[in-house]
Amino acid sequence: MNILLISYGNYEYDGRLRELCKVFDHIGNLYVFSRGINTKIVNHRLYTGKNYFNFIIKCICYSKKIGKSFDLIVLDNRKSIIPGFIISKLINCKSIIYDCRELYISNEIKHFIGKLGCKIEKKCIKNAEIVIAANIHRAEIMKEIYNLKKQPLVFENYRSLEYSKIYSNNTKDKFNNYFNEGEIRIISTSGCDVERLNDVLVKNINKISVPCKLFLVGKNNPQHELNIKRIIKEKHLDNVYILGILNQDELKYLISNCHIGIVNYNQSDMNNKYCASGKIFEFLYEGIPVVTTTNITLKTVCDEYNIGAYDDQFYSAINEVIKNYAFYKRNVYNFTKENRIEDNNKNFIISLKEELKRRKNEL
Structure with missing residues (x-):
């Protein structure tokens, strides 16, 4: 055929x-x-x-x-x-x-x-x-x-991310300066998109219970990026990094060195309300728990496998995952072994x- x-x-x-x-x-x-x-x-x-x-x-x-x-x-x-x-x-x-x-x-x-x-x-x-x-x-x-x-x-x-054949140590060198001991690293791959509540995420990042860093990765609408930068300036945040588009090698390496992945969608239309996120699985197959918005499809995965928490304000779910990190991390491992x-x-x-x-x- x-x-x-x-x-x-x-x-x-x-x-x-x-x-x-x-x-x-x-x-x-x-x-x-x-x-x-x-x-x-x-x-x-x-x-x-x-x-x-x-x-x-x-x-x-x-x-x-x-x-x-x-x-x-x-x-x-x-x-x-x-x-x-x-x-x-x-x-x-x-x-x-x-x-x-x-x-x-x-x-x-x-x-x-x-x-x-x-x-x-x-x-x-x-x-x-x-x-x-x-x-x-x-x-x-x-x-x-x-x-x-x-x-x-x-x-x-x-789906999972894969390193290319030309992967090199330059990828590691690009990000290692961002990493410090004793911090929780959080990543969102929806960039500065405020329609996906990244403005709420940034506003509430100072409510996290431990020292943390937030990486915003992905293509940015210029106006949305300005809104995020304004919030960063107004709240005097020094732990939020806007990284823009990364290639797959860079993205895989960064995610694998983070602790929590953010999966966020609005619920203003059917396409977003019933989102079929591949990002949630990219995070899981890199071994990190997730925090999601309260879309039913995301809640279903979190509840069924206990691989993360959900909250449209983000901070309480992030604090929950941090508090019980070993529990969620173990469940992520079990998920990836049982769902190849x-x-x-x-x-x-x-x-x-x-x-x-x-x-x-x-x-």
Whole structure:
């Protein structure tokens, strides 16, 4: 079986995309077109530009250049839909799998392009042979709002960070000056995003019961960053560090040298309320407990496995984890041993093969 997987995600930074590639590589002969930097991956063409329309054209050209008839086209998120459906028409491929990693609802979107994207996605979901959701909550909601005959398959966002082949001691040298004995190091990978309550996190960092440092990592909206810097200045904070975007080597090393990971989302729309966070698993697989906002999907993981605490003001949950750190640390270790990423992938492969077989028998 020849499979084409299309994604607008960046392969180096997108953990879910990397795991999807591993899954479908077990299903058949996989060819991938995505964004990224490293162009040496076998049967994987990486688009290094930023123009979406060029992405569409390059993707179609790539499918023609391969010169194969694809039995299955896998579309990863909504920006893959247009090139995917064009290619499916050109080669008469009727088998499409759609990974709906987000949960954007049209009546919650204010701008025209977003609403148009929702309409395109709805049509794709209706016409796809198999639909994939990122957690059970989303799968149940999608079945209802899209009036689907069958609930989408669930592929949880289990993922971990990996060091690259060019990892060097320069990464260690970049961060070791930040580390001191006797302190608790806390990391949030949502940058300065105030919509994800990082302003609340910074405001309350001086309520932590022990000496601590807070690292804010990720792409920043300039206005949000100014707001965070204003809070830092007003509260005379010298333990908050805005680090911006890090590569995967840097991020993995920094997380592995922190004690608590912050996983924070707002609850203003369905996509955030029922978040399918891969970040929570990145923290867990680096061996550190988490503190999360009170979104039901995050609370469920914390309560089921006792790997962290939740609080929309953050500080009480952080103090709880610090107070009982050995307990939470041990539970994180148990979680990673009992919930291996490879097993998550294998179980999904079994479900996927069964569903493909069932669909084939229906024809």
